[in-house]
Amino acid sequence: MDIDKVATLAKELFLEQGTFLPSVFVELDNTEVGVLAVSEVEEKDNTPDRARIFFDAGRKYGHQTEKTGQGVTDLHFASLTRTQGKQGLLIAKIGDGRGLKHTTRFYEVLRGGGGAVVDLLKNSTLSHDGMISPLLPAFMLGVVTVRRHLSANEARRMLSALLREYERMLRESGML
Numbered sequence: 001m002d003i004d005k006v007a008t009l010a011k012e013l014f015l016e017q018g019t020f021l022p023s024v025f026v027e028l029d030n031t032e033v034g035v036l037a038v039s040e041v042e043e044k045d046n047t048p049d050r051a052r053i054f055f056d057a058g059r060k061y062g063h064q065t066e067k068t069g070q071g072v073t074d075l076h077f078a079s080l081t082r083t084q085g086k087q088g089l090l091i092a093k094i095g096d097g098r099g100l101k102h103t104t105r106f107y108e109v110l111r112g113g114g115g116a117v118v119d120l121l122k123n124s125t126l127s128h129d130g131m132i133s134p135l136l137p138a139f140m141l142g143v144v145t146v147r148r149h150l151s152a153n154e155a156r157r158m159l160s161a162l163l164r165e166y167e168r169m170l171r172e173s174g175m176l
Contacts, residue, residue: 001027001074003093007105009033010078010089011120018117020080020089024054024139026061027074036061041079041135048163051138055159058142065143072143075136080109089120094136100166102131132173134166 006025013035014020021037028034038057041050075094080087088108095101106126112118141162145155170176 001025001033001076003076003091003103003105006076006078006093007089007091007107007120007122009035010091011107014080014089014120015117020078022077022079024057024136025076025078026072028065028068028070028072030073032070034061047134047166051134051163051166052159054135055138055142055155058139059146059155060142061139062143062146066146072140075140077136083126086123086126088123088126092131092133092136094140100132100134100137100162100169101129102133102136103129104131132166132169132175134162137162 009025010020010023013023021039022041024036024038026034026036036057038053040053044050044053077092079090081090082088083090083106086106086108088106091105091107092102093104095103104127106123107120108123108126109117110119110121138159141158142155145158150158167176
């Protein structure tokens with residue numbers, strides 16, 4: 001699923017509802033797309049806690065889809081955010097090989113005279129490749145650990161390893 005297609009879906013939901021909960025867009029077997037709200041992520045202010053929320057959501061989703069045997073073929077995350085003084089919808093696409101580097105698109109919120117949201121406009125200067133994040137890989141790890149029938153303890157150890165890799169990448173890039 002193309003990141004711009006997900007942006008269109010997220011934009012439609014946002015404009016229809018006037019708000020947007022942080023959501024994971026899950027593509028199954030290159031055909032079906034599920035949208036899961038992960039509103040709990042807004043309550044946490046650090047990435048490791050947010051990654052744990054995504055991991056738990058992935059495990060839950062893994063249990064829900066285990067019987068169908070469908071495979072997760074793509075993942076995206078969308079959330080309202082504020083960056084460089086602009087409010088917008090951030091869309092992230094999981095990196096190739098399910099890695100920690102993601103492609104992102106930022107769509108700035110445009111408001112009408114009364115303050116109502118009228119549109120979202122792609123902001124190319126705030127969109128880029130290579131954003132480092134463990135959130136979508138943590139979700140995918142949750143799904144995979146269920147499908148492999150790993151115990152909760154084994155799964156948590158794998159999540160800890162993912163978070164250590166995330167921290168290492170941040171240190172190497174000078175962001176930590």
